[in-house]
Amino acid sequence: MDKNSLIGLFLIGAILLTFTLMNNDEEESKDDKKESVETKVDSNKSATADVAVLTTAQKDSMIIASIPDSLQKDSVYVTNYIDSVHKVEQLTLQNESEKTLQNKFGIFAPAGKEQEETFTTIENDKLIVKFSSKGGTIVDVKLKEYQSYDDYKENPDEISPLQLVNESNSKFGLSVMTPETIIKTDELNFTPQHTASHVKVGENDSVSLSYKLLSNDPNKYIEFNYALYPGKYEVDFTINYVGLNNIDDMMYDKSFIYWGMKGLSTEKLADDERRIATLMYRYSGLKRDYLSEGSDSEEELNEGKVTWVAFKHKFFSSAIICEEGFEGGKVKQKQLESEDFTLDYFAKLDLPASPTVKTKLFFGPNEYETLAAYDNGMEEIINLGWGIFGWVNKWFIQPVFNLLRSWGLAMGLIILLVTLVIKTVITPLTYKNYISSAKMRVLKPEIDRINEKYPGQDQMMKRQQETSALYRSSGVNPMAGCIPMLIQMPILLAAFRFFPSSIHLRQTNFLWADDLSSYDAILSWSGDIPFLTWAYGNHISLFTLLMAASTMIYTIMNSGNMAQPSQPGMPNMKVIMYIFPVLMIFFFNNYSSGLSYYYLCGNLFNIGIMYAIKNYFIDEEKLKAKIEANKKKPKKKSKFMQRLEEVQKQQQMQQKNRK
Structure with a gap:
C-alpha cells in the first residue's frame, strides 16, 4: 500500500469518527428537547388537572421534536410528517368511535354518527x-x-x-x-x-x-x-x-x-x-x-x-x-x-x-x-260523570246545549236557557215535593202532640205506631217528597261535570267574566295568606258570591217547609242547611264561573217557582180540610202495614220481656 492510499484511509476514518460524534450530540440534543417538551406538557397537565387531551400545538411540538434536527429545517418534510401522524391518530379514533357505536347501536351504528x-x-x-x-x-x-x-x-x-x-x-x-x-x-x-x-x-x-x-x-x-x-x-x-x-x-x-x-x-x-x-x-x-x-x-x-x-x-x-x-x-x-x-x-x-x-x-x-x-x-x-250523571249529560243536557249553541246565541244566554229547560222539566217533581211538604206542615201539630205523649227512647216504638197510624188515616205519605227529590238530583248534579269540561265555555266572556271556563275575579291580591290562600285562593269570584247568596235566600224560604221536628239525637238539619251556602263560597271560588252562573240561575228559578207554588197553586186550608175528610173514611190495612204492625208488636213484646 503506497503513501497516498494510507492518507486516504486515514481521512475516511477521521470523517466517520467525526460524523458519529456529531450524531450522538444530535441524539442527546433531540432527547433533551423531547424531555423538555414532555416536561412542559406534564407541567401544563399539572396546572390544568382537568385537561385530559393535549392541544394541537402541544402535539405538533412533540411530533417535531421526534424528527432529527437535520430534517427539521425541511418545512415540507415536517408538514407532511405531522399530517401523516394526525391521519393515523384520526383513523385510530375513528375506529374506536365506530367500535363504540357498534356496541351501542348494533347494525344501526351508522345512524349514531353526528x-x-x-x-x-x-x-x-x-x-x-x-x-x-x-x-x-x-x-x-x-x-x-x-x-x-x-x-x-x-x-x-x-x-x-x-x-x-x-x-x-x-x-x-x-x-x-x-x-x-x-x-x-x-x-x-x-x-x-x-x-x-x-x-x-x-x-x-x-x-x-x-x-x-x-x-x-x-x-x-x-x-x-x-x-x-x-x-x-x-x-x-x-x-x-x-x-x-x-x-x-x-x-x-x-x-x-x-x-x-x-x-x-x-x-x-x-x-x-x-x-x-x-x-x-x-x-x-x-x-x-x-x-x-x-x-x-x-x-x-x-x-x-x-x-x-x-x-x-x-x-x-x-x-x-x-x-x-x-x-x-x-x-x-x-x-x-x-x-x-x-x-x-x-x-x-x-x-x-x-x-x-x-x-x-x-x-x-x-x-x-x-x-x-x-x-x-x-x-x-x-x-261527563259516572253512571246516571253521565247519561243525563250525554242524552239530555248536552243535546239541549248543542241545539242552543247552533242558533248562534251568546254563551251567557245559552246557560240561562239550559237552566230554564231543566227547571221546566223538573217543575212537576218540584210541585209534588212541595205538596208533600205542605201536607207535612198541616200534620205537624198532631205529630208534635204524639212526640210529647210518648217521649223518650223507651216509648219510641209506640211513638212510631201512632205516627204511622196518623199518616195512614190522613192519606199522607211521608216519603212522597223524597222520591221527586231523588229523581231531580241526577239532573241538578250532572251539570257539575258538564260545564267545567265544556270547551265551548273556554275564553268566552260574559258580563264581568272574561272566561266562563275559569273563575271570574273582581278582586285579586298577590302573596299567600296562611290558610286563606289554600282554602279560598287569592281572589274573589263574584258569580260564586251571588250563587252562595241566592242559595242562602232559597234555604231561608225553604226552611219553613221543614215540617218534621228534629228527633232526639238527630242533627239540626236547618243549621246544616245554613252552613252549606257558606261552604260553597270556598268550594266554588276557583271553579268555572259558568258553573257558578248556572247554579245562580237555578236558584233564582227555584225561588220564583217556590213563590208561585206557595202563593198561587197551593191552599193549605183546603189541604187541611182534605186531610180531615180522609181521616173520617174507613181505611183498609194493606198487607204491608199488617206485617209492619206485627213486627212492631213483636218488638214491643221483646222489650217487655227484657224488663
Whole structure:
C-alpha cells in the first residue's frame, strides 16, 4: 500500500469518527428537547388537572421534536410528517368511535354518527306539526284554532296558535331489540326522504313524510311514515321494518313505543287544570279507564289489547291510537308543582309483532263531536260523570246545549236557557215535593202532640205506631217528597261535570267574566295568606258570591217547609242547611264561573217557582180540610202495614220481656 492510499484511509476514518460524534450530540440534543417538551406538557397537565387531551400545538411540538434536527429545517418534510401522524391518530379514533357505536347501536351504528339536525314543518287548517331528523319524530305541535289564556288576554282579537307540544316537554321514540343490543330511536339520526322544509296541506290533498333509520346494510332499515290530511287533528304514523323480517335481525315482540310529556299549562289557573287532567286509556271492547285525577299513580296495562292512550289536559288531549291494538304496557302520571306545567305523563306501549304497525297521533280539543267521530270510545275522554250523571249529560243536557249553541246565541244566554229547560222539566217533581211538604206542615201539630205523649227512647216504638197510624188515616205519605227529590238530583248534579269540561265555555266572556271556563275575579291580591290562600285562593269570584247568596235566600224560604221536628239525637238539619251556602263560597271560588252562573240561575228559578207554588197553586186550608175528610173514611190495612204492625208488636213484646 503506497503513501497516498494510507492518507486516504486515514481521512475516511477521521470523517466517520467525526460524523458519529456529531450524531450522538444530535441524539442527546433531540432527547433533551423531547424531555423538555414532555416536561412542559406534564407541567401544563399539572396546572390544568382537568385537561385530559393535549392541544394541537402541544402535539405538533412533540411530533417535531421526534424528527432529527437535520430534517427539521425541511418545512415540507415536517408538514407532511405531522399530517401523516394526525391521519393515523384520526383513523385510530375513528375506529374506536365506530367500535363504540357498534356496541351501542348494533347494525344501526351508522345512524349514531353526528349529523346536522334538520327540521320539516307541515300544516293543515287545524295543526302545525314540526318534525326533526333526530329521532325522526314530532317535536312541536300547535293548534291553529285555539290559543293559550295568556295570548288571549294579551290580544283577544287575534289567535296565536296554541302550543301543545314543544321540543323541551316531549320525548317520543321506539325501542327495538336487535341481535347485538337494544336501541332507542330518539338517540339516533334518521335520514329524511324529502327536501322541503315547510309544506301546507291543500283542501283536497295530503302531505306525507318519510324518515329512514339506516343500518350498515342498505337493504335493512326502519322507516317512519307520517301523513297529514285536511280538516284532521291527527297525524297518521306508520312504522315499517324493511328487510328486518328475520328473527335474527329484529325481535318484533320486544319492540315498544315510549312517550313522555310534561303537560303545558294553557289556561288561567294551573291548579284548576291539574284537577281535571289525567291519563286515560281504553281496552279493546271495553269502556275507557283512567288514572286517578289529582294523584301520582301508575298502572300496568295487562288486561287485553289497548286501543288508545291519551294524555288528557283540561280542554285538549295528546293521544296515540292503534286499531290493531297495543299488546300491553305501562302508564303513569305525576303531579308537577309549577305554573307552567300540569302533569308529567308517560306511556310504554308494546307493539304488535308485525313488520308494519299503523297508528295515529291525535292532537286536538276535547270536543265531544270531534272525539266521537273516531268511533272507538275516545269521546269518553270528556268525563261527563259516572253512571246516571253521565247519561243525563250525554242524552239530555248536552243535546239541549248543542241545539242552543247552533242558533248562534251568546254563551251567557245559552246557560240561562239550559237552566230554564231543566227547571221546566223538573217543575212537576218540584210541585209534588212541595205538596208533600205542605201536607207535612198541616200534620205537624198532631205529630208534635204524639212526640210529647210518648217521649223518650223507651216509648219510641209506640211513638212510631201512632205516627204511622196518623199518616195512614190522613192519606199522607211521608216519603212522597223524597222520591221527586231523588229523581231531580241526577239532573241538578250532572251539570257539575258538564260545564267545567265544556270547551265551548273556554275564553268566552260574559258580563264581568272574561272566561266562563275559569273563575271570574273582581278582586285579586298577590302573596299567600296562611290558610286563606289554600282554602279560598287569592281572589274573589263574584258569580260564586251571588250563587252562595241566592242559595242562602232559597234555604231561608225553604226552611219553613221543614215540617218534621228534629228527633232526639238527630242533627239540626236547618243549621246544616245554613252552613252549606257558606261552604260553597270556598268550594266554588276557583271553579268555572259558568258553573257558578248556572247554579245562580237555578236558584233564582227555584225561588220564583217556590213563590208561585206557595202563593198561587197551593191552599193549605183546603189541604187541611182534605186531610180531615180522609181521616173520617174507613181505611183498609194493606198487607204491608199488617206485617209492619206485627213486627212492631213483636218488638214491643221483646222489650217487655227484657224488663
